[in-house]
Amino acid sequence: MGSERRERMKALGARLRGLRAEAGLTGAMLAQRAGVGQPTVSKVETGRMVPSLDVLDRLSRALDLDESTARDVRDLLAAVAAAEGSGPSAGDATGVGAAVDEEMRSARLVRSFQCVVLPALLQSAEYARHVFESAPHPTPEAVGRAVAARVERQSVLYEPGRESVFVLTEAVLRTWPGTPALMLAQLDRLLAVESLSTVRLGVIPWRRPVPVLPRHGFTLCDQRAVVVETFDGERVSDDSAELAVFEETFARFEQAAVFGDEVRELLLRVMKEFRGLGDNLTR
Incomplete structure (x- = not known):
């Protein structure tokens, strides 16, 4: 900086x-x-x-x-x-995921739908590292600080009085950076988070049609704002009409998802496949 x-x-x-x-x-x-x-x-x-x-x-x-x-x-x-060099950077977390992180930190109810990348609050440190390394002009020091900040923010998942609802497509579980070992650790984290009383984790299996063709991820923070994610950034909206559309869309995705035992079975099945993939890569 x-x-x-x-x-x-x-x-x-x-x-x-x-x-x-x-x-x-x-x-x-x-x-x-x-x-x-x-x-x-x-x-x-x-x-x-x-x-x-x-x-x-x-x-x-x-x-x-x-x-x-x-x-x-x-x-x-x-x-x-x-100021010179003020573009988004991983170092001060003003780049990838900054708006999502901040809005989630202040909300009591978070509802997030993702179709490619895991929600910020669910990312393991190594997964987050790959996210921040994809930002423009990353440096090892900047990425390290950003990863530490993201992991610190995840403490909100454990705070009483908060509720977090995550709905993912199965594609999120199968879109992987790094190595199969990274994804095995990430999926293990999802299993642990899913067991929290403050969290509901749902997945729309590939065998089910999606109710709306997903074009991007979005996060509803309480009933006051939605963070809409695009390829090159994010925008925050508190427009009531737009919020209503995203509220309805999230409800449809949530209805199509599986939760509880079915999610755990799906996660374990995907983990088994990653283990097999890892074995094939090491031969």
Whole structure:
């Protein structure tokens, strides 16, 4: 990360920290008001994370900023983006999966549909490493930091009061980076996560027709936002009409999926096939 960008990130964080102090709020209070995670507030204020525009607007509303001050804060964010070398990078997690990670961290109910890549909250460290290595201009140090941040965020799966519902096509289980051994570890993680009381994991088997032809993945965060994933990025929408469409679409995918024992049997069957594939590759 360039020094200019780093300084601008620190300036944005210092400004937000000062505004929070003026409002008489602690970091935890601001996080609760804004509907984001407390670590997000801390990282933004210390210049270690660039907030999305959506998160910045939430913080501004929670701080009850007037239009002039809110515009000044947005200008500081724009200055970060304009700094040399400010393109999305794995190092500060502003690239692949950033919007999904942030929205999931602040939601009490997460519903995610994926048709190619595993949801961020379910990825093993090695799987996530391949995801971040596919970002533009990755470096080993940047990828390492991004993987660590993603794994840390997965702690929300274990928090009481949260619910996470994941629906995958069987193609997700069979679209694999790296080696069969990587996927065996990843599938083993899915088995462990599926057993959590806070998680529902569903898979649409290949033998069942999909109710809607999937073009991309998406994640519903509570009933306030949807993160829509595309080949080269993500966008966050809180448009009520668009949310309604994605709510209905997720319900149809969920209805087509299998859960519980059927999912565990499917995962074990796919794991057996990966073991066989691994044996063939080593001969």
